[in-house]
Amino acid sequence: MRKMWFGIGLMALLIGMSLGAVSAYMGTPGPNPYASQTTAPMANSTLDTYYSDLTQEEIDGLLYMREEEKLARDVYLTFYEMYGLQIFYNIAQSEQTHTDTVLALIEKYNLTDPASDEIGVFTNPDLQALYDQLIEMGSGSVVDALKVGALIEETDIVDLQERIAQTDNDDIRQVYENLMAGSENHLRAFTSQLEAYGVTYEPQVVGDDYYQSVIGTAASHGHGGRGMAAARGQAGGMQEGGIMAGITNTFRHAWAWMNGLAQRIGMPI
16 A cells, blocks of 8 residues: 555656646746756765865865856856856856855865956966857857857866865865766756757767766766766666566656756756
């Protein structure tokens, strides 16, 4: 009996989520139900309790990542102003959380914050030049802007992988791993949106195998820096057979479909 009620409850949940997605697609005003899930939780108490002396490499990494996450936010806000496409606004809010979390580490270690409050202004000259170039690349059309979004997330992933390899500090590593999970979510969102325009995105920075593993995996919320490998391991370990396994498998596929729909309407889960 409990299994039957579980199945009924699950179906009701899926129907309710589907109706919410359809309502959003039809333009009904209201809060984004996925807003809190577009940002990966950045860190737990480790951010406050852990402390270790930083190397110059770790310091340079924090200062760079603070502005790189701001660059992503600024580009997306600029494109939102240009095109009014909701995905740019939603992911910009996520990037705001990302850059704020790096700022928390900068303040924790008494470093000087390099980030300007002004959109499109950067202390790092390389990031300033990159911002200007990316805006120019995305100014031709909304498709060009979405491609720029995917390129930014690819670049962010590679940079974070490099920074993770440079630190053994638990708090910095945890933040970077969660930022990377967020970038993977954003990359999926941008490529899915491009598909809605009939465009198949080709990776420019990450390897094709890695890219396929990212876009072929359900969104990670970044808990504990779990990353893509753990997500794939959970999927691979799911057993066939049984009522509960069947229900779980049905829900997983339904969730993937709704996630794709949410991304296409600019509300990545």
